[in-house]
Amino acid sequence: MSEIIIDTNNIKQDKGLNKYNLLQSQSDDIRHQYNEVFELVQGSLTTVTDNDAQSKFNVAISILEPTAHQTETLIRFRDSFKNIEAQIDPERLRFEVDKAADNEICIYRKSINGVTNIIINDDGSIAFSFIAYKDANKNDVFDFYDNCDQFDYESLVFKFFSL
Amino acid sequence: MPCHLPYIPQRLHCNGRPDINQFYLHEYLFRRCLEKDKENPFLTISLVDVSVNRSGPPDNILSVPGDVLFNTSPGKYGDTERLNMAVTPLQITELTENNNYIKRQTIVKELKNQPNEHTCSINLRHKKEECMYPHCAFEIYYDDIELTFENHDDLIGRNKHLRTWCKNELAKMIIKEEVRITWSFDEPES
Numbered sequence: 001m002s003e004i005i006i007d008t009n010n011i012k013q014d015k016g017l018n019k020y021n022l023l024q025s026q027s028d029d030i031r032h033q034y035n036e037v038f039e040l041v042q043g044s045l046t047t048v049t050d051n052d053a054q055s056k057f058n059v060a061i062s063i064l065e066p067t068a069h070q071t072e073t074l075i076r077f078r079d080s081f082k083n084i085e086a087q088i089d090p091e092r093l094r095f096e097v098d099k100a101a102d103n104e105i106c107i108y109r110k111s112i113n114g115v116t117n118i119i120i121n122d123d124g125s126i127a128f129s130f131i132a133y134k135d136a137n138k139n140d141v142f143d144f145y146d147n148c149d150q151f152d153y154e155s156l157v158f159k160f161f162s163l
Numbered sequence: 164m165p166c167h168l169p170y171i172p173q174r175l176h177c178n179g180r181p182d183i184n185q186f187y188l189h190e191y192l193f194r195r196c197l198e199k200d201k202e203n204p205f206l207t208i209s210l211v212d213v214s215v216n217r218s219g220p221p222d223n224i225l226s227v228p229g230d231v232l233f234n235t236s237p238g239k240y241g242d243t244e245r246l247n248m249a250v251t252p253l254q255i256t257e258l259t260e261n262n263n264y265i266k267r268q269t270i271v272k273e274l275k276n277q278p279n280e281h282t283c284s285i286n287l288r289h290k291k292e293e294c295m296y297p298h299c300a301f302e303i304y305y306d307d308i309e310l311t312f313e314n315h316d317d318l319i320g321r322n323k324h325l326r327t328w329c330k331n332e333l334a335k336m337i338i339k340e341e342v343r344i345t346w347s348f349d350e351p352e353s
Contacts, residue, residue, distance in 0.1 A: 096203075100206045100207070100208075100330075101206070101209045102326065104327075106203070106206060110203070114338065115202070115203055115338055117203065123323060127323075129327075129331050129334075131338045132339075133338065133339070134339045134341060142328065144327060144328070146272075
């Protein structure tokens with residue numbers, strides 16, 4: 001099988017789970033392993049852009065070792081992000097997904113006003129946090145949701161991009 | 164036991180000085196972290212061993228920002244004298260009446276039709292070390308028991324709401340570079 005060669009020179013660099021960063025920055029062995037992951041993750045090698053919401057969530061589900069509850073929640077957020085992707089300015093749609101120290105999965109973004117986090121705990125409970133920069137003149141927000149069965153994911157995603 | 168690390172300046176040695184059991188408005192706390200961790204501090208915050216250095220009273224400067232980079236635990240962090248990390252200054256802008264920092268949050272939830280109440284508190288304490296007199300720590304208590312690496316999972320680890328609140332408070336300090344009890348723009352929790 002011929003090797004997949006990806007020109008990373010002209011691709012914008014973001015931190016977090018940008019698959020090109022992962023492919024570029026590691027040793028050959030690691031790069032090969034990431035290639036295998038991306039080949040398994042539906043959509044990640046076939047999408048037009050490297051940073052689309054679906055790819056980011058698929059990579060997160062593959063490599064962040066989420067619990068079953070977190071996987072289920074990530075899939076629901078992935079669908080909501082995908083719906084919103086069609087309605088929102090792509091420049092505002094920048095976000096990252098990463099794992100925190102106590103195994104929480106964080107979907108987060110920085111704006112000119114502050115830092116927004118959607119925190120998914122290992123039991124599936126969710127917290128929404130917005131921390132405004134000192135001079136931003138914006139309210140901080142902290143909401144916690146224990147029961148996410150009837151949860152409105154799409155509204156939370158709109159809120160995520162609005163702050 | 165006196166400090167035996169040759170690269171730690173004498174001015175930072177404890178030398179029998181007692182802890183100063185109060186803090187001062189506008190005093191700085193210097194926190195060591197990686198530059199990239201400042202972007203979203205929530206990712207790396209742990210509720211055990213939250214250490215900072217204090218700058219001290221206005222008429223008695225105890226430390227400057229770079230002092231927090233001295234390696235006082237060579238066994239833990241390797242042989243290097245200074246750690247290659249960034250420093251975040253947190254300015255104290257609000258204290259309790261007795262000039263300390265204590266912030267509490269209580270959450271009541273129904274459990275088997277009974278109200279179930281738990282409290283988390285964040286206390287700032289001067290905790291001198293032989294080689295680092297200005298060393299302080301944010302101690303986290305869950306129902307009045309101080310969290311340790313051993314008990315963390317069995318106590319606050321079972322209460323995701325309070326754990327997330329507490330980590331969010333510490334993240335807030337780092338993002339705003341400020342230590343307050345009530346934030347000017349706190350929104351009531353829904």
